[in-house]
Amino acid sequence: MKQPFYKTGVLFRALLKRDWLKLLFWILGMLAFAASGAGKMEVTTNPATANSLYTMFVKNPAMIGLFGPTPVNSPANYSLGPILGQTMTLITGITFAIISIIYVVNRSRKEEDDGITELFRSYSIGKLANTTALVIELIFLHLLMAILLVFSIQAQNVTGLNDLRSNLLFAFTTSAQGLLWGMFALLLGQVFSDASTTKGVTFGLFGLLYIIRMGTDATNLSLGWFNPLSWVYLAFPYVKGHENWTSIILTFSLSLILLVISYFLELKRDVGAGYLPEGQGRAQGKKALFGFPGLILSLEKKMILGWLIGSFVLGLVYGSMFGQMDQFISNNKTVKEIFVGNETAASAIRGNFMVTLFSILSILVAAFGVVLLIKMVGEERRNCLEALYALPLSRAKVYFTYVLTAIFSVIVAQFLALLGIFIEQLGNENVLSFTEIMKSGMIWLVAVIFVLAILSLLMGLVPRFADVIWVYLGFLLFMTYLGKLLNLPKWLENLSIYSQIPKLPVEKMNLPTVSLILILALVLILIGYKAYERRDLITG
Template identity: 50%
Template sequence: MKALTKTFSMLAALLKRDWLKLIFWLLAVLAFAASGAGKFVTLMQSPAQSVSVFDMFQNPALVGLFGPTTVKHPTDFTAAAAFGNTMPLITSITFIIVSVIYVINRTRKEEDDGIAELFRSFQVGKLANTTAVIIETFALQVLISFVLALVIQVQNIAGMTDFSSNLLFASSIGVQSFMWGMIALVLAQIFSNAGSAKGATFGLLGMLYIVRMGTDIENVSVGWFNPLSWSYLTDVFVKDNWLPIVLSLVLSFVLIVFAYLLENARDVNAGYIPEGNGKARASKTLLSFPGLVLRQQRGAIIGWIAGLFILGFVYGSMIGQISKFIKSSTTVSQIFAVSPTAGALMMTKQYLSTLFVIISVIVTCFAITSLSRMVSEERKNRQEQVYATALSRYKVYLTYTLIAWILGALAMFLTSLGIYLAQLGSSHALSFAEVMKPGLVYIFAIFFVLSLLDLLMAFLPRFSAIIWIYVAFTFFMSYIGSIIKFPDWVHDLDVFYHIPKLATESMSWENVSVIAILSIVFVLIGLFAYRRRDLITG
């Protein structure tokens, strides 16, 4: 048991370091997952409204976004069933991301930074820190599950008064977060650095998300072979199936054993997939600072761009399913009060309106990871070497900012292009302009979020990760905001809400101009503040 020596001392140190983050994590999941519970009741107050919402969720496009519903008749599709159908997947993904980042940062990244080697110079077991992270993550997810179930319970919403059902809903989120944390832990042993481990984990998450989009439309039962699908196969508030929870826990503990075996057999800072040998001579692109920044991010850029294009292609391929759905649903045809052809075109444009908001938030995540490198390099004391040359802070700041802006715009273009190419084969294919304009207008929202990050890195560099809280909020609003009617002030906080949905609306130059001007102003304020502040370390 030498490998576990001082595990609880490491756990105490983790809790002392992270208690504030853990509190924010807990509060965020409550705000994110519990806030929409009562909104479905107001959305489905009459039988006619329930039928409309039911038919809406049969749309293959929405099945791809939220997952399938097992309810067969509109009369059985209650507000509780709608909540249980809509929330598990999107909430799980949000907190999977947080869990993956946390686990890798507290394991592999600490090896990269030399902290793990320092701990092991004392009487600390080889697996002590990993075990402490596992215990902390598991305990947090158990706490989140019980508190979230209790918060839903006290709201006393029709159809959500059974505590076991509420606990099942909360547990589906908690076990997914824990399971993917353990997947990240295994990949952290295989890859040679934290960045590669995160990229591999998120790549696997994205691949399984795309796979489940196809299987949910064609054959739901295949989803049982996809761990991500277990988040909503609980069929909460309808059949309450606990089997996915059991499967997730079993897989989690198998992954823990596998991670232990891998870590115990390798050296500190080593990986089972070694880094490739560099070239004997540097390329000419490294002679400039922009070339250096792009070279550092080359792998991530290629992975993100390729993944986003594929995601756009998959989403675009669903457009062909919409016309089939319209023809098979008399209720939806009556709702639109038009011919099936016109109804298909109308629903396609509404689908694009929702889709581009979601995609633009995902693209924003990519652009943020690029811009955040400015602070992460500073934390690793690498910027000091840059500033030892004649390079000015203005150039460093503007280089990272402009690269992030260009990459965000490029990713949005290629994702929109993927949607356009995929829908060309449908019977109601849209023109290039009809697809590209509604997508590219969201570039202004991406720039705005990046400008907020510029401000954080200039004034509060140690807390620049706060931007992810705002992104999580916009992601939630992108998925649920168009379905649940939140107060106007909540929508006003979401910059993506103010971007005109050109698939169904006319252009609002006033909104776009204000967002563009604020973005530029924030970047300039950040530029001068960054020039004057001290470098951060550690």
Template identity: 40%
Template structure:
């Protein structure tokens, strides 16, 4: 048994040296993101009890519970700290989880695919040594993040946010990073390659997020069975319950043991899930470039279209509960029935499409990133050895991303429409819902233009598109809460889109965004057609 962990300390020292710069950036960014905005919120709401109570009433809306989870606070205990934890924990936990899963799979399963792990096994290195070193690295990283985040919250010296509660807030997020990193280890053993492992990990995370949407409002006790629920069920700054941390720790040990059992029983480079057997003869569709591109991304595309449809359907299913939520509450009626007689459903729908459009943007960015990903792996050399031109390949990827953007947006719209139609007495028409959702498409396609520019001129830095995606989400979600300056809001493409039906369609803005996106894409093409191919091999 000891031999299975042989040279773990040596591997740990190696990966810490290799990943040090990335881990330092990771630690600083996550610490600032999770704990750096508390003082800003306190300045806005600390002396505004009426505004805080209005926000408390709004957050009990079933739509908001579906998005960010419930709070155990009552009116008298809904402090700035309770509001900060309620707003931040779930979405920040998703960020911790995604980064952890990407890092773990990249340093385990992807290294097997690249042949690095096989070279290590040629030396007297234990079968479980590399996995153990990665787990220890994740533990050390999140321990540092917990310390930094707690310290950052502490130095802001906000009334009601003491050290004990600040530590629980940070530990809740750190445990989510560790837990989901270890969960991805299981998929790294089950899958046949790193791409499938990532897909299964993200699919599992998405299903658990959707699952807690159903339980948080209708059956809160069932949310204790959901790993994502452990991020906010500690009720930080209200009850300060450490039980979810203990459950997450025990679950992590259990999942790690399962990952060990799976890894030691399989061959290197192999997986437990069977791979599809293909015909020795190519289908006619594979003889065309569009058919080839679609075939390579078919599973990715189908999963995302289904996920977008399901996300829309889940949000649409709670439309009927909103009228019950308002009831006879005069304050809520004043908040949600605005000038012009718009209902709470119409207001929620206009905000909801920000979230759904951002998901569509992530979908098409992931698809378009395949162009530079395949280039880095050296697979485009074989294509360019034929008569295929860079112009054709580039614009085919752009066209595919555009089609997927429209398809993804409509998939979310259709899910939202069918779900609200099944629960509302007077549902929205498909046309009204399509207009409210399709207006966001120019902003979604803007991400393609921005990524085109990076791929064309700075291909090794194309991952920076994810920084802008995170920025757009953060400004869209926290912009009104933190009162960012207008010039900061101006960098967020979603801020230029009208919230239909509350606002009128801005044709000038729509045309400008489409033209600007085309110019970015064209500039990217000029760079792509002239530069050398890159390779990570």
């Protein structure tokens, strides 16, 4: 086919018809995530709280590492707009990026793995038609979300958030990150020969840039212009005199460059191939491959190892924040005035910081567990499990192998992350003991296991809707990041399993609550198994 874009329109319409419901949930979820807090933030942010919020978010290097910087230089100017711009821009851009990476890989490289792309090309369809249809869909989707995000914030008519120019900057700088990382995923999908590796490398690059930006934000903010992930907040929406549209221009320009390179690479390669050579397999398989658990570990070992290493490295990075927190408490005049001679209050700041840090860390670990466990549905839809069930293999063994592998993996990942934190903070003046870090951090595994139990139930009862777990995970992240700041209703807070976990070391251990959550998790897993045992396998 000499016309590489031939039948792009046909494939674009097919994509919309195929994914319209998923895209609708994506749009509604992002609007709820990014815009719903504006009105609530108006209630909780006022001149009386501006000084404490300014001290905590603007002057605290640890919080800058989590939320990003702001050019605001006085509490009087730290009003609702700059607060929203600092606390929501980075996390919204990250959410856009993560969803785009998953979607692009699933609709490009994964379809090559499944043979769908090869089937398309057996007809009169251009070689770049499928990729172009996906890119057009991604552009229209992020453009639509940006416009709807602007209207949703404007419609709330909140003082400080009703400037159209600022809302446009916020909406387009965050949605542009989704497009950019979709193009990163598309490019890496040309280089690597399978979807799993593509997704892992893309998220690895994403995590690396995230870690780098934490360092540059605290040392030299101008270096952030060399980091594509930093562009999302260097636009400084809602900060008058500092709003910068350059970051959007850079984001779209880099997206275009990545797309052109992707086109060139795709034209030069065969379907299903990559540019990096695949490693040679063993002539004879290990004995472990004769068992189903060994097969699963063999298939997923690269991803598991990557996540475990990433967890440890992230722990090292987060551990450095404890030193920044100690310097913040000892060097900041305002904080010294409040906490001089009051070690209990100073300890409470450290304790609350630990709670925030460990809960966010555990949500990332939960995402690892979800990725691992939801593979069962993916393999089922590709008919791989149907072939295995032709052998003397019970559904119980398949189900519990996936569940236990995910649970064991998240336990190890959380431990390694906490170990990294412990090692990194050993040089600080106020060193936390190994036991204190482990007790305060490992307790969050109760919530992680409960999330995996919900996913187990979904896979057993309604496997086609198992991806809904990502919505709940996004909700947990939102509540953990901004729940307290927004002062949301108690019933909404109670929907988060994280609100039920004892916040060690600030709160006391609540063994009955923890035991009840674990029992409920076990019940959900068993119900999921019974449903999986009785239902038909799904395909497609």
